[in-house]
Amino acid sequence: MSEIGTLADFPHNGSYSTTVEGRSLLVVRQGETFFVYENSCPHTRETLDPMGGSVLSDDGLLLHCQRHAAQFHPQTGECIGGPCLGEFLTALPVVVSRDVLYLD
Numbered sequence: 001m002s003e004i005g006t007l008a009d010f011p012h013n014g015s016y017s018t019t020v021e022g023r024s025l026l027v028v029r030q031g032e033t034f035f036v037y038e039n040s041c042p043h044t045r046e047t048l049d050p051m052g053g054s055v056l057s058d059d060g061l062l063l064h065c066q067r068h069a070a071q072f073h074p075q076t077g078e079c080i081g082g083p084c085l086g087e088f089l090t091a092l093p094v095v096v097s098r099d100v101l102y103l104d
């Protein structure tokens with residue numbers, strides 16, 4: 001397992017870019033639940049967040065790619081609007097142990 005970070009590194013209800021062992025990741029936290037994706041938009045394979053900051057909407061219902069406005073379901077990674085409609089972010093399995101988030 002590779003450590004992504006402590007839970008305190010990822011405050012509630014937001015998305016966070018990080019790099020683990022050379023992989024660019026997008027960590028999404030909703031309450032106590034985490035979803036981790038490769039930070040690679042299916043549209044161009046570039047990161048979703050070139051401008052920085054969270055790409056999770058304030059209501060927590062959508063992830064918005066900052067490049068061309070694709071919208072993704074935060075819990076499945078499915079593109080539900082925009083140029084990559086029907087494609088998916090690549091989800092990565094994670095585990096939480098003793099307040100640390102790991103790639104499984």
Ligand code: FES
Pocket residue numbers: 041042043044045046048065066067068069070082083084
């Ligand atoms: S790169 Fe994400 S919508 Fe184009």
